[in-house]
Amino acid sequence: MSKRKLKPTDIKSKTAVSAVQRLVIEHTKGNFYSASYFKQYLPASLIILFFSFILYYQCISYGYVLDDLIVINENKFTKEGVAGVWDIFTTESFEGYFGEKKELVQGNRYRPLSIATFAIEYGIMGGENPAVSHFINILLYAVTGILLMMVLVMLFRNFTTNKWWFSIPFIATLIFIAHPIHTEAVANIKGRDEIMSMLFSLGALYGALRYMDHNQRKWLIVSLGSYLLGLLSKENAITFLAVIPLSIYFFSDTDRNKLGKITLWLLGTTIMYLLLRFNMAGVPKLNVEIKDLMNNPFLGMKSNEKFGSIMFTLIKYIQLMIWPHPLSHDYYPYAIPKISIFKLIPLVSLVTYIALIILAFKGLVKKSVYSYSIWFYLITLTIVSNIVINLGTFMNERFIFMASAGFCIAAAYFLTIHLPKLSATYGKRIGMVIAALTIAGLTGKTMVRVPVWKDALSLNEAAVAISSNSARANSFMATALFEKYKITPDNEVKKQLLSKTEIYANKAIEILPDYVNGNIMMLGVVSERYKMDNDINNYIKGMRPIILRRPDIPFIKEFSDYLKDRGHNTELFPFYLEMGGELMKVNDSKRSFALQFLQYAYQIQPANKQVNEALGLFYELYGNTQESARYKAAAQSLQ
Numbered sequence: 001m002s003k004r005k006l007k008p009t010d011i012k013s014k015t016a017v018s019a020v021q022r023l024v025i026e027h028t029k030g031n032f033y034s035a036s037y038f039k040q041y042l043p044a045s046l047i048i049l050f051f052s053f054i055l056y057y058q059c060i061s062y063g064y065v066l067d068d069l070i071v072i073n074e075n076k077f078t079k080e081g082v083a084g085v086w087d088i089f090t091t092e093s094f095e096g097y098f099g100e101k102k103e104l105v106q107g108n109r110y111r112p113l114s115i116a117t118f119a120i121e122y123g124i125m126g127g128e129n130p131a132v133s134h135f136i137n138i139l140l141y142a143v144t145g146i147l148l149m150m151v152l153v154m155l156f157r158n159f160t161t162n163k164w165w166f167s168i169p170f171i172a173t174l175i176f177i178a179h180p181i182h183t184e185a186v187a188n189i190k191g192r193d194e195i196m197s198m199l200f201s202l203g204a205l206y207g208a209l210r211y212m213d214h215n216q217r218k219w220l221i222v223s224l225g226s227y228l229l230g231l232l233s234k235e236n237a238i239t240f241l242a243v244i245p246l247s248i249y250f251f252s253d254t255d256r257n258k259l260g261k262i263t264l265w266l267l268g269t270t271i272m273y274l275l276l277r278f279n280m281a282g283v284p285k286l287n288v289e290i291k292d293l294m295n296n297p298f299l300g301m302k303s304n305e306k307f308g309s310i311m312f313t314l315i316k317y318i319q320l321m322i323w324p325h326p327l328s329h330d331y332y333p334y335a336i337p338k339i340s341i342f343k344l345i346p347l348v349s350l351v352t353y354i355a356l357i358i359l360a361f362k363g364l365v366k367k368s369v370y371s372y373s374i375w376f377y378l379i380t381l382t383i384v385s386n387i388v389i390n391l392g393t394f395m396n397e398r399f400i401f402m403a404s405a406g407f408c409i410a411a412a413y414f415l416t417i418h419l420p421k422l423s424a425t426y427g428k429r430i431g432m433v434i435a436a437l438t439i440a441g442l443t444g445k446t447m448v449r450v451p452v453w454k455d456a457l458s459l460n461e462a463a464v465a466i467s468s469n470s471a472r473a474n475s476f477m478a479t480a481l482f483e484k485y486k487i488t489p490d491n492e493v494k495k496q497l498l499s500k501t502e503i504y505a506n507k508a509i510e511i512l513p514d515y516v517n518g519n520i521m522m523l524g525v526v527s528e529r530y531k532m533d534n535d536i537n538n539y540i541k542g543m544r545p546i547i548l549r550r551p552d553i554p555f556i557k558e559f560s561d562y563l564k565d566r567g568h569n570t571e572l573f574p575f576y577l578e579m580g581g582e583l584m585k586v587n588d589s590k591r592s593f594a595l596q597f598l599q600y601a602y603q604i605q606p607a608n609k610q611v612n613e614a615l616g617l618f619y620e621l622y623g624n625t626q627e628s629a630r631y632k633a634a635a636q637s638l639q
Contacts, residue, residue: 028253032154032209052142059134067190070097081123092281105392107284113232114193144199149173155251172412178442184398187453193234194401200230201240231273250372295392308341313395315349328466335467336394377406456480474508478521519550536568551593576601609638
């Protein structure tokens, strides 16, 4: 029997296969854990700890901003201290603030663990103490960085370099800690849910890697327990149901039985968490459309516009990872434009992500580090992409807190391993220089960005400079200026602040005419101006468009009651009559508020024919024939 001669292509194929096999062996040989981490990397851990505090120490003197109000200042469960922890774990996460369950965004929110930490702090400190909360945030961030390095040391145990300070684990962790896109998660106290979710997810991965080494039950318990804590911190941790098996596959000669076992246990933990979540916070109503644009940025968009806007944000995430400027905490409508998928930027984004997915799949067999980094990024990004579920806003920098680790790993691998291989002579030096400049640049940007979070005014000043087309950013800026106006004693300064408030409130209304917060701020300007100059005609001029846009704002009634018996009946009567008549012309819920203004007019001139006719027409429209007949008869008698 003759033997077939090898063709050149066969030789090349065998060579390629053996090269791949050698590469995989280098990636996967040996146990994940070999020696005590802290004995080897204590200096690295201390650097990460101190580096975190150097970057964020300024926050310790800052107060509460943004959603801190919801989870701390005005959350009744948090303010009960330790006694409120049970309620925090047995209710939907907005209930402590609103006093009832509300479907403000698609689905619901169940993140009790981070809120419970605020309640415990409140109880121990005997009240609000933002300095302690900020300190804990920074400490948790530092611990997250240390745990990230611990995990990376295990994954990249076979990627040796001469110095630990120029290794994948250390460089990736420094880039992660220094990256300014994380300032929102760390400097905003409420961002603790992001940090804790990442921290416990990494803990779950660490426990899984230790379990894969020796099949010890204690490490399985550590992994599952940490994973559950991550889920209770924020939903993002659910992505580690895929990240953990993926990490084991990429960096070990996989024991399929153990991998299958831990994956099943993770799946079981996920199901247990979902049952707990649905029982405590309710089953999410994903088919219900949220009608508030501030909680559903895609409201009224066509399918191609929704997809286009999503792809616009996804390419922006990549841009901010590579070049983190400009940064903003506000990406509400319409800081991100309503844009068709067929426009240039969304199309570029779509092509980019398709290319990343192709590269990720191509690297699966070779167990490429770049492939792993892409999978890590894409998997953890899915839940915050607005593709799976509507998040209530186009994007937020804190949303990619977890996904950014994938970018950091890829960058560190390129600088410490890939670049030195490209040039044996200068590659390593060039990598060191680029790494140093990158970390220095990110550090500088973070230290400049952190002071923005000092208070509401500084935060919103920065936001409107970047997100100038966001109705929310402009409205919040108006609110911050108005709050400063209320505590400023100097009358001239007060007038200047009120004028600035008007500018931003007007901008918010221009972007979104029915935006309640923008109209409330404009109402505040108009009413305060009246108190200053007692000019009722200017008040009427300013109030007319506000009433026609949002007659449902309670303060309109409150201030109308305030104006009674202040000598303006001559001017107010025709104004109220006009507003009642205009509101009766509309065909939505605003019509019902016509009665409020017609009654004001009636109180001033009950014997006026026009107001009685208008009231008769109003009651006729609402089917109250008895009241309609009464007012029409009164109008007839006044002829």
